[in-house]
Amino acid sequence: MAPGSSPGAVVYVGEQRLIKVRVDVIHYDSSGCSERQDVSVQGCADAVRQNGITWMNVNGVHDVGLIEHLGERFGLHPMTMEDIVNTTQRPKVEEFEGYIFMVLKMIAFNEVSQSIDIEHVSVILGQNFVISFLEDDGDVFDGVRERIRSSGGRIRWMKADYLAYSLMDAVVDHYFLAVERMGDIIEEVDDRLLEDPRPNDIKEIHGLKRGILSLRKAVWPIREEVGVIVKSESPLLTAESRVFWRDLYDHSIQIIDLVETHRDILGGMHDTYLSILSHRMNEVMKVLTIISTIFIPLTFIAGVYGMNFKEMPELQWRGGYYSVWALMIVIATSLFLYFRRKHWL
Structure with missing residues (x-):
């Protein structure tokens, strides 16, 4: 009904139709x-x-x-x-x-x-x-x-x-x-x-x-x-x-x-x-956090021995390269096992 119309005014309200009644x-x-x-x-x-x-x-x-x-x-x-x-x-x-x-x-x-x-x-x-x-x-x-x-x-x-x-x-x-x-x-x-x-x-x-x-x-x-x-x-x-x-x-x-x-x-x-969306996001973030956590100490070690200082005694060690690799593998493996034991993986 149109605003202002008198009560009882017969005014069609609805979709316009062309069919014959x-x-x-x-x-x-x-x-x-x-x-x-x-x-x-x-x-x-x-x-x-x-x-x-x-x-x-x-x-x-x-x-x-x-x-x-x-x-x-x-x-x-x-x-x-x-x-x-x-x-x-x-x-x-x-x-x-x-x-x-x-x-x-x-x-x-x-x-x-x-x-x-x-x-x-x-x-x-x-x-x-x-x-x-x-x-x-x-x-x-x-x-x-x-x-x-x-x-x-x-x-x-x-x-x-x-x-x-x-x-x-x-x-x-x-x-x-x-x-x-x-x-x-x-x-x-x-x-x-x-x-x-x-x-x-x-x-x-x-x-x-x-x-x-x-x-x-x-x-x-x-x-x-x-x-x-x-x-x-x-x-x-x-x-x-x-x-x-x-x-x-x-x-x-x-x-x-x-x-x-x-x-x-x-x-x-x-x-x-x-x-479900929140759970999926949490799972993704958990995996990314674990990966980041494993690689943070490895990145630190690589960064230290990537510095161009002459007075770095470890650079002259005969087995220094292999020792660093062994250390990084031990750290990564230890973190991985720790996360598994905590059921984070």
């Missing part, structure tokens, strides 16, 4: 389901008036005009529409008259860039309808769609709140996939770090730390959000679905525990990398 509608009940793509706002309203449950999935939130039109048609509060188009909005849940508004982040692991992709998702739970708003085309809801089409599970016999739960559950399940993939990479880096640390490892560790921080920022509010739903007394939440919301709350806690574990491991890896 599309609204897909699935209408179902216990007897069957129907699907339509690229439906108008009036078509969405007509679908909700029918018996059964209507799921409207909005692909893209950069078309402010369409979001405002949809909000007016379904009685959404201006503050809700403002949060829908603000892709930086923190995950949260709010109850309004006639609907419940939920914000969360959809997470996927990008194998190409080896990083975390985060997409803004908003969900509106109303009486016999659910509206999901996605930042971009593409989502993790294919499993939910397939269950509706095939009448798999209980989704076709439950109310709209179970559909909202199913959408959030699909998002949280993909948190597990992203976190586990991050965990695999962290384990690989950790094993390599102990065997053969490389200069670019510290850069990779920092990249993983940024990814974990992004995950943590997206995941931590989910527990609070689902906790509010579990405790809510809204008539839109049926007694039959509450056990599923409580299970989702447990899943959110598991995700947070995994993220915190990986965060602690990465912090330890950073310290381990610096310790």
